[in-house]
Amino acid sequence: MNHFQKDCEYNKIINHVLTNEEFLKINNCRHHGITRLEHSLRVSYFSYKISKKLKLNYKETAVASLLHDFFTDDQLTKKEHSLSAFTHPKKCLKNANKYFVLSDMQKDIIYSHMFPLIPTRPPKYLESWLVSMVDKVVAAYEFILSYHKLCFLKLENIAAVLMLVLVRF
Ligand SMILES: [Fe+2]
Numbered sequence: 001m002n003h004f005q006k007d008c009e010y011n012k013i014i015n016h017v018l019t020n021e022e023f024l025k026i027n028n029c030r031h032h033g034i035t036r037l038e039h040s041l042r043v044s045y046f047s048y049k050i051s052k053k054l055k056l057n058y059k060e061t062a063v064a065s066l067l068h069d070f071f072t073d074d075q076l077t078k079k080e081h082s083l084s085a086f087t088h089p090k091k092c093l094k095n096a097n098k099y100f101v102l103s104d105m106q107k108d109i110i111y112s113h114m115f116p117l118i119p120t121r122p123p124k125y126l127e128s129w130l131v132s133m134v135d136k137v138v139a140a141y142e143f144i145l146s147y148h149k150l151c152f153l154k155l156e157n158i159a160a161v162l163m164l165v166l167v168r169f
Pocket residue numbers: 068069088113114
């Protein structure tokens with residue numbers, strides 16, 4: 001069981017998002033070697049914990065950070081997909097606005113989360129800065145994890161081939 005699943009308060013805050021069928025479609029999308037839902041939950045839970053410690057608006061932060069990557073791959077055109085690092089925040093904000101009622105701060109969290117990669121959209125709120133930073137740390141962690149898994153799989157394959165060769169001789 002993940003940490004967030006044991007946290008009753010966190011689960012109450014995000015329950016309306018996690019039960020939305022449209023949002024749950026991101027569970028079918030690959031993102032940093034895992035699903036987009038797993039990534040979003042990780043960013044959301046860490047953002048929730050840190051913003052609560054810092055006495056920021058942790059409830060709005062938990063929800064908006066969960067929605068920060070709310071898009072499915074088929075929603076992007078081929079061109080948008082190749083530039084998804086720059087194009088997806090706008091799409092995520094559009095999706096989030098369509099299915100949920102958001103405050104200005106929550107909209108900013110979603111829209112500015114790719115700063116400084118998108119330098120024209122600096123975060124306006126402390127909560128937005130926080131989610132943008134948490135997203136980058138989590139993404140780096142997930143990249144390293146998936147790279148290690150890939151290396152391990154390659155080693156496993158090499159070992160399997162070697163075993164087959166040895167068995168044949
Ligand atoms: Fe993103």
